[in-house]
Amino acid sequence: MxxxxxxxxxxxxxxxxxxxxxxxxxxxxxxxxxxxxxxxxxxxxxxxxxxxxxxxxxxxxxxxxxxxxxxxxxxxxxxxxxxxxxxxxxxIEREEPAKTREMRKAKKEQEDESLGLVFSGPGAFYEVMSERVAFRSGPSFGAKALGQLRKGEEVELFGWDESGLWRECVDHRLARSGFVLLDHPEFGPLLRPKGEPLCIRPLNVLAVAAQEGRYEDLERFLAAKEQEIDFQDPRGPAVVLALAKGQLRCCLRLLRAGAREGSSPELAVLRRCGPEELEELQQKSEEELKLWIQGALKQTGHSPSLGPDAERLGEGREAESVRGAAPGAAPGELYEVVYDSVWIRREPDAKAARVSKRIKGQRLQILEFDETGFWGRTVFKTSEGMDEGWMLLAHGEFGELLRPVHDDGQGFVVRPQ
Structure with missing residues (x-):
């Protein structure tokens, strides 16, 4: 120049x-x-x-x-x-000289070629949960927006960026590829696995990688963990979710990393193996590992529960997600109010009539969620008997309003942090 x-x-x-x-x-x-x-x-x-x-x-x-x-x-x-x-x-871009325009076009073509329309590894179909989601050229808010995805549309997701917040995305409808953010810091979940009940909390990348059979990503996430590894996903333990999808190599890798959840026959067989045998099994293909486990189960007299979407998810359906219960069903999930006060409204709408209020520290059962996942239905007592209404779980400006109260598995209730 x-x-x-x-x-x-x-x-x-x-x-x-x-x-x-x-x-x-x-x-x-x-x-x-x-x-x-x-x-x-x-x-x-x-x-x-x-x-x-x-x-x-x-x-x-x-x-x-x-x-x-x-x-x-x-x-x-x-x-x-x-x-x-x-x-x-x-x-707003100014009109560029022809030479500059040609150079920019050539650079863009090189970037598009390097990005490609097909990413490596197995993909998983996700559904857009927010009204609009930006489809970007790179994994950052500053990256160019290539377009928008609308609520209800389906896309195929592949690998993650280094932060684990963005994923490689292919929109087959328009034959385009880019990156999407999974959870917005203010607006909550943007995309969630297709066909699964809505989970409003961010998903654990370890669990998702294992569940989708993305073994290389799972290895990368485990290698990056310098402190104690969190194997728990809002939908259940990572190893149980992976087993439900038949991802045996990922299950085995999680067990080798220290996962202790789940009590299915397959996991019990693998836990009886020593470190050297587990490492040897890890070298087997998915099909070879499946045949080995089936043979081991026959020797113990247990029936295998392998296969995509297996109904047995270990320990009383540990992988049950945050989802709505049908009206009249057993009590839902216990929540605690973590904001000063939260209104109960007649409908899942900020403009709906107020029918009651709960203050910080009070607990209640959320029986089901509305279609957005941001409102939960609850039943409460009044002077005239029982009534029901809807509570907002999180606010765009004030943050979390209600938070789940967990059971530690030993009979003790763990308060929200």
Whole structure:
């Protein structure tokens, strides 16, 4: 690049650029973006005497050196990202010279070719649970949004990024590939395994990798654990979930890593093996390991419970997920109020009539969830008898309102942390 080209680039960078104030990723209920006196998120920097900049409007200015704030021509500032890392200002690209445009196109084609439409390893189909989910070119909020996924759509997921928060995704409907975030820090679950009851808590990557038969990812996650390994998923123990899907090599790897849950015949047979024998078994293929276990079970007189979606999930269905119970069924899951006070409403809607209230520390049974997974139905006593209503489990601004109370398996109830 010659000096003249460099000078042109520097000049272009110093010129004001136009941006659109976007709410597509944030999905905020506010009217727009608040002006700030300085490039800071502190309350003192907010400009309250001016109305917020409306969503979808255009603004012009120059970026600060770190790229996190835009200085407007009137001296005020707007954040490019929220404090949680969601982009709210998107640059409107200027018309580029033909040469630059060709170079950019060639670079994009190389990136697309390296990304490909098929990722390695077995995939798993997931369903979009949120109204809209951004489909990005990379595993970060700053990566370019390639489009959006709508609630109810199905995509196939493959590996994880280093953080374990993003997954490689293929949208077969539009023949495109990219990355999606599994859980939003404010809005909760974005995608969940297709056909499974909705689990509002983040899934354990160890359990998911084992359940989907992604052995290399499981090895990577186990190798990254420097402290005690957590084998528990909100839906049940990782080894039990993997066994229910017939993922024997992953089950064996979890046992070798120290998993102690589950009491099925298959797990009992494997636990009787010594460390050297377990390591030898780990070298077998999935089919070879299955035949070995079946032979060992015949010698003990037990019937195998292997196979996809096996009904026996060990220890009284340990893998039962957070899900709604049918009306009139046995009591659901015990929850405790962790916010100052939470209303019980007639319907699962923030605008529905208030019928009662529960305060911090009180406990109640959540019998079922609405289709969003954010509202739980409960039954409570009144002066006139029994009544029922719905409680919000988590709030976008105030965080968790109710939290599950767990049983430690020895008859003791563990309070929420």
């Amino acid at each position: 010659g000096f003249s080209d460099w000078a042109k680039e520097r000049l272009m960078a110093a010129l004001p650029k136009c941006y659109v104030v976007a709410n597509s990723d944030l999905c905020s209920s506010s009217s727009g973006l608040r002006y700030r006196r300085s490039p800071s998120f502190s309350d003192a920097a907010k400009v309250t005497r001016l109305k917020p900049v409306p969503w979808d409007s255009l603004v012009c200015g120059t970026l600060e050196a770190d790229g996190t704030f835009l200085k407007l021509e009137d001296g005020y500032y707007l954040p490019v990202f929220t404090q949680s890392g969601i982009r709210v200002l998107h640059e």
